[in-house]
Amino acid sequence: MxxxxxxxxxxxxxxxxxxxxxxxxxxxxxxxxxxxxxxxxxxxxxxxxxxxxxxxxxxxxxxxxxxxxxxxxxxxxxxxxxxxxxxxxxxxxxxxxxxxxxxxxxxxxxxxxxxxxxxxxxxxxxxxxxxxxxxxxxxxxxxxxxxxxxxxxxxxxxxxxxxxxxxxxxxxxxxYGIPPELVPDFIGLKGDTSDNIPGVPGIGDKTAADLLQKFGDLEGVLSSVDKITGAKRKQNLIDHADNARMSKLLATMVRxxxxxxxxxxxxxxxxxxxxxxxxxxxxxxxDPLRRLEEALEAAELETIPRPEDVDTITVKTGLARHPTDITRMKGEEIVVTLAAPEVPEGELIPREPMWRFAAYGGGNIALAGETDDPKLVIAALGDRPVIAHDAKQLGDVPQNLVFDTAVAGYLLDPARRGYPLDELAEERGIGADAGDELATYAVLIHELAKRQRPQIEERGVGDLMNQVELPLVHVLRECEKQGIKLDTKQLETVATRIRADVVTLEREIWDLAGEEFVIGSPQQLGAVLFEKLELSRKRRGKTGFSTDAKVLQAIRDEHPIIPKIERYRELSKLAQTYLDALPNWIGDDGRLHTTFEQTTAATGRLSSINPNLQNIPIRTETGREIRACFIPEPGNVLLSVDYNQVELRVLAHIANEQVLRDIFLRGEDVHTETASAVFDLPPDQLDVGMRSKAKMVNYGIVYGLSAFGLADRLQIPQDEAKAFIDRYLERFPAVAQFMKDAVTQAKEHGYVSTLLGRRRQIPEIRASNWQVRSLGERLAVNTVIQGTAADIIKIAMVNCHRALAKAGLKTRTILQIHDELLFEGPPEEMEQATEIVSREMIGAAQLDPPLTVNAGVGDNWLSAK
Incomplete structure (x- = not known):
């Protein structure tokens, strides 16, 4: 046994x-x-x-x-x-x-x-x-x-x-109502569609079980047909008796x-x-690995050097002799970790907190302790090579940052939800004995970097890491520290008017509805629109018919209540997201300090949080009013420089589309010229609607817009949208070929790449489900264009930062918003700063057609734009 x-x-x-x-x-x-x-x-x-x-x-x-x-x-x-x-x-x-x-x-x-x-x-x-x-x-x-x-x-x-x-x-x-030994008889009667076993027509699970309970087995059932009720059932058992026996045989396991x-x-x-x-x-x-480790009980990860023999010292502001102890560290590269003290929830970190820190040099921890000024630790490193995990969180980025394990994780797998150190290390078999947390983290980072480096080179993103992403860490941190000033009095003036408009709209909506209800409740709004007012029902959701923006757009002309609801939503969102929230984010210096997220978007784009300053609308009047509330310090001005249709220029370059390229080279309006080419009309005979459709398709190509999506946005029949896209691709055949090539690359390799080699995996492209596969095709096209544009703006940020510093100017980068960079500096520097920034942004990539920019200077963000 x-x-x-x-x-x-x-x-x-x-x-x-x-x-x-x-x-x-x-x-x-x-x-x-x-x-x-x-x-x-x-x-x-x-x-x-x-x-x-x-x-x-x-x-x-x-x-x-x-x-x-x-x-x-x-x-x-x-x-x-x-x-x-x-x-x-x-x-x-x-x-x-x-x-x-x-x-x-x-x-x-x-x-x-x-x-x-x-x-x-x-x-x-x-x-x-x-x-x-x-x-x-x-x-x-x-x-x-x-x-x-x-x-x-x-x-x-x-x-x-x-x-x-x-x-x-x-x-x-x-x-089933039967014992296990009768399962073959059971299948003989009812069949099994998954295996194409026929059984007897008209007999399902319950009938088969009832018959077997009454007559014992399949042969008992077949020999007792005269006792079975139901003429149709009886005849089926007679006519399909041989099929039943064959079905039982097929279902009987060979032992x-x-x-x-x-x-x-x-x-x-x-x-x-x-x-x-x-x-x-x-x-x-x-996730299976995490559960596997729990099941195996002992982690048995590769043990990293134990952080022992830690030299503990205290570094205090003004005591310059202590940071020199860093020179005792062994190894060519140093890892530094810093952590603010733990503070009970709801309480503020003290204005002069003691920060715990550890540094690792490849052999032993050579420096660990606490300081009320982390800058001393960073400064003491000088130009020595430093590795970190999410270096921006150190406060001051080390001068010679040579590797960042969080950024590396992002380049290797841009679709992840996050890049926690413990998780990245564990996936590569790195474990650490319990000990001082910061010291352990320093060693973990060092060992993780050793494993990520060859992967970065193997993936072909070494230059992207070293020449773009790592230098960008410094620039982003400087932008975060600089921040931007907010005119709170002007913002409150705008907010007061918007709140009054919201209240007025609420009353007008209630009057049109004939009752008071919570406008922000989809259920209550749906009841008013579709039950009481009997407007067209477009799409059902989990809790009733949808009242989302697309549905309201589709029924806008059916009742005057709809435009007011749309305006109410717009103003309420602006009030909650910006007018009410922004003042709460102002720091002691009177400026907003957003946090840039470098490792979030799979395309490579940057985003910002706390607060999000990238989604302030520019096309609406209220959005423009909010932008006017962002101002420079007294004695300074703002400089805004943004790319002119960078994604369409990238498309023309990558697709090698001569027709599109010539439009840019002639300096013509690309949307008008596109409409002229598609509708086969001279520009002066086009109406506004034609240009709008052309603009939608131009950017739709970049974003992977389908005929269904275009029809939905333009509120036109889907066949009309498809015909329009087909005409567009006929006029721009190289764009059509580029789209096919992007999809082919994604299908063959599982990923697509930007011009600079940034990769994004597109697993959806191989899905059997049509909708998922179509999404993958759109992502393949979108990523190549948007990802390349994202790479370009990052290069521009790095180059502008260096060039302004080299010129000795006080003008500094303070914000990045999609294709726009915002700077602040003295008015006497603006001519030179504009020339430098424009040159560096245009030179960030050598495209055909070339990149161009628009620049403006003003006393607030709106006037500079």
Missing amino acids: PPGNGDSPRELFLIDGNSLAYRAFFALPESISTSDGRPTNAIFGFASMLVKILTDYGQVPTVVVWDAGMSGRKDISPDYKAQRSTRPDLLKLQWPHLRPLVEAFGYRNISVEGFEADDVIAALTEQAKERGVPVMVVTGDRDAYQLVDDGVRIMSTSRGVTDTKVYDRDAVIER DVPLDIDLEVEFTRVPDRSNLRTVFRDWELR
């Missing part, structure tokens, strides 16, 4: 590999992939199930069985499983990696030529029963319930990948499959834990 605990042998797990793999593939989104674009939804689901078994049952002997034939069933019925389509392409890519995954767990893969997995499992079950070994069969197939017996259970995955239910004999009877397996050996297998973790990390199975 195989080894077990006491007198009870361990349960043998028999897994139907094909069943589990298909269920995992179809249960999980096809967009799940690794950072280099390899699809993993089936691998993820399969691994998750194996981890669940390990978690719930411990290290149990397990055999995974695979199909290798039809067990002769095709000879019985040529139609058996004939309806099944070929294996989906995304599953084909993952299939070869499933067996190695099983082996990494220490489990056995088995298949027997000519036989289905079900039959091999049945034969293994019989062998185990003869030796007194309990069995758990893991499958999503219903015919496997016939195996249930004393000591044999079924773990059904029919409800999902890891949402399982275990069936013993009583559970089978409770579910005498020739096997070459020694169950004793299966009970001795153990996983290669190191290899198992390597496989999980290679496929970036982060």
Whole structure:
């Protein structure tokens, strides 16, 4: 008897590999992939199930069985499983990696030529029963319930990948109303559409169970037709008796499959834990890996140098001798970590807090302590090479930042939700003994960087890292520190008027509705619009008919209440997001200090938070009023310089579209000229609507707009939108070819790249679902254009920062807003600053057609724009 605990042998797990793999593939989104674009939804689901078994049952002997034939069933019925389509392409890519995954767990893969997995499992079950070994069969197939017996259970995955239910004999009877041994008879009567087993027409689960309960088995049913009620049912049983017998035969498992397996050996297998973790990390199975580590109990990660023998000192403002202790640090590169003191929730950090810090030089921690001035630590590093994780959070970015593990994580996998140090390190097998947190983090960063560096080079983003992203860390931090001044009195004036307008609109909306209601409630608004006013219902949501912006736009002309609701929403949002919130973010220096997020957008774009200054509208009158509230310090002015249609110029360059390129080179209005080309009319015969459509398509191409999306935005029929896009692509054939090429690259490689080599994985492109695949195609086109434009503005920021400093000017970059850079400085510098900034922004990329910029100087952001 195989080894077990006491007198009870361990349960043998028999897994139907094909069943589990298909269920995992179809249960999980096809967009799940690794950072280099390899699809993993089936691998993820399969691994998750194996981890669940390990978690719930411990290290149990397990055999995974695979199909290798039809067990002769095709000879019985040529139609058996004939309806099944070929294996989906995304599953084909993952299939070869499933067996190695099983082996990494220490489990056995088995298949027997000519036989289905079900039959091999049945034969293994019989062998185990003869030796007194309990069995758990893991499958999503219903015919496997016939195996249930004393000591044999079924773990059904029919409800999902890891949402399982275990069936013993009583559970089978409770579910189907019949004992396990009658499952083949049951399927003989009702059939099984998944396997193309016909059964008897008109007989479902309940009828089949009732008949078997009354007459014993299939033959009992067929020989008692005269006792069965219902003329149609009786005739079907007579006419399809042979089909019923054939169906039962097809559903009956073969239990005498020739096997070459020694169950004793299966009970001795153990996983290669190191290899198992390597496989999980290679496929970036982060959540399954976390649960795997918990199941294995001991992390067994590669141990990094222990942060011991820490020299503890105190650095205080003005004591310059202490920072010189950094010169005692060993190694060529230094890692620095800083942390503010823990402060109870709701309380402010003291104005002069003591910051804890640690620095690591590759051997031992050489400096650790606390200071009320982190700048001393940064300054003491001088020009020594420094590695950090999210260097901006240090407060002052080290002068010679040579690597940032958070930025590296972003470049390697831009679609992640975040880049916490612990997570990135654990995925690469790096663990640390417990100790001083900051000291441990310093060592973790050092070891993580050693593993990320070759990956960065292998991915071809080394230049992007060193020449763009790392220098940009300095620029962004300087922008954050500079901040921008807000005219709070003017803002309050705008806010007072807007609040009054909101109250007026609320009353007008109530008057038109004939009742008071909460306008911000979709349910109450929907009841007024669609039940009381009986306006057109466009789209149903989870809680009723939708009242979103697109729906309101579509029914705008049906009732005067709609434009007022749209205006009410616009003003309410502006009031909440900016007018009420912005004053709360003003610092002690009277300026707003936004935080730039460098590692958030998959396209490479920057964003800002606390507060978000990138989404202040410029096209609405109220948005312009808000921008006018951003001002320089007394004695200074603001300089705004933004790119002129940078994304369309990038499109013309990358697509090598001569028609579009010539429009820019002639200095013509690109939207007017596009409309002229598409409608085949001279510019002076175009109306405003034609130019608007051309503008929408121009930018729609950049953003991957579909005919459906264009129709929705322009409120025109979808066939008209499609015809317009088709005419556009006929006039600009190189753009059409570029779009095809971008999609092809994404399909072949799983990712697309910008001009500078920034990669974005597009797992959606390989999805079988049309909507998901269409999204992937739009993302492929969009990312190449938007990502390249994002790279260009980043290069411009770095170059402008350096050039202004080199010229010795006081003018500084204070904001980046999409394609615009905002600067502040003395008025006497503006002519020179404008020349420098314009030169550097135009020179950020050599495009054909060339980049151009618009520049303006003013006493507030609006007038500078």
